[in-house]
Amino acid sequence: MNFANTFFTFFLLALSQLVSTSPVLVTREAEVVWSPTITYPDGNDTVWQSGPTVYNMTWYTDDIPEDAQNNTGVIMLGYFDNDDNDSDEHLDWKRPLASGFALTDGIAYFTIEPSRNLTTRNSYVLCLLGDSGNISKELTIEAAQA
Ligand SMILES: *[C@@H]1O[C@H](CO)[C@@H](O)[C@H](O)[C@H]1NC(C)=O
Ligand SMILES: *[C@@H]1O[C@H](CO)[C@@H](O)[C@H](O)[C@H]1NC(C)=O
Ligand SMILES: *[C@@H]1O[C@H](CO)[C@@H](O)[C@H](O)[C@H]1NC(C)=O
Ligand SMILES: *[C@@H]1O[C@H](CO)[C@@H](O)[C@H](O)[C@H]1NC(C)=O
Numbered sequence: 001m002n003f004a005n006t007f008f009t010f011f012l013l014a015l016s017q018l019v020s021t022s023p024v025l026v027t028r029e030a031e032v033v034w035s036p037t038i039t040y041p042d043g044n045d046t047v048w049q050s051g052p053t054v055y056n057m058t059w060y061t062d063d064i065p066e067d068a069q070n071n072t073g074v075i076m077l078g079y080f081d082n083d084d085n086d087s088d089e090h091l092d093w094k095r096p097l098a099s100g101f102a103l104t105d106g107i108a109y110f111t112i113e114p115s116r117n118l119t120t121r122n123s124y125v126l127c128l129l130g131d132s133g134n135i136s137k138e139l140t141i142e143a144a145q146a
């Protein structure tokens with residue numbers, strides 16, 4: 001498990017986007033570091049299937065700082081591979097599960113498209129990015145291929 005790493009990656013990304021436009025913003029952005037508390041998937045034997053079913057991810061909104069109230073979020077799918085020693089989340093940056101939703105919604109909906117050609121694993125995670133990021137507990141996805 002390494003959500004600190006996810007956070008750091010996102011932070012660098014945010015910085016790299018801002019650096020070119022305004023160094024003043026970098027300082028301001030650095031002060032706003034809210035990591036969402038993910039409430040679902042909650043590690044309670046969650047099993048999803050790729051296909052038409054609409055799933056959701058939820059998080060607490062009470063603690064969103066003022067400066068991040070208008071932010072939109074992005075949800076990435078990733079997984080841990082037990083054969084791999086670097087605790088990489090293998091996040092699929094190219095194909096977010098959901099994006100453009102308001103962080104204050106506290107929920108986002110999506111399907112697991114068969115065209116992702118996933119492998120069935122019990123170690124998938126969802127990463128929610130908006131201000132800083134955090135990852136969910138692990139869940140199982142029973143995969144179908146397109
Ligand atoms: C998991 O589900 C069981 C049975 O519904 C419930 O008692 C338990 O509180 C749940 N645990 C979590 C972490 O949600
Ligand atoms: C989110 O998903 C959970 C688990 O499938 C479900 O119990 C819940 O009703 C869903 N929430 C909404 C608002 O659709
Ligand atoms: C968020 O949006 C509202 C309404 O557009 C605006 O009044 C407020 O200043 C914005 N807050 C931030 C931190 O950008
Ligand atoms: C993980 O570590 C073991 C023992 O140190 C090593 O044999 C193996 O090649 C490593 N696997 C990867 C994917 O780096």
Ligand SMILES: *[C@@H]1O[C@H](CO)[C@@H](O)[C@H](O)[C@H]1NC(C)=O
Nearest residue numbers: 095114115116117118145146
């Ligand atoms: C999924 O597999 C199909 C059949 O092998 C292939 O045509 C398609 O390009 C793959 N999609 C992705 C996103 O890899």
Ligand SMILES: *[C@@H]1O[C@H](CO)[C@@H](O)[C@H](O)[C@H]1NC(C)=O
Nearest residue numbers: 035036037038134135136137
């Ligand atoms: C990240 O989310 C988990 C639930 O998946 C929660 O237990 C943890 O407190 C959150 N981490 C931070 C830094 O908010």
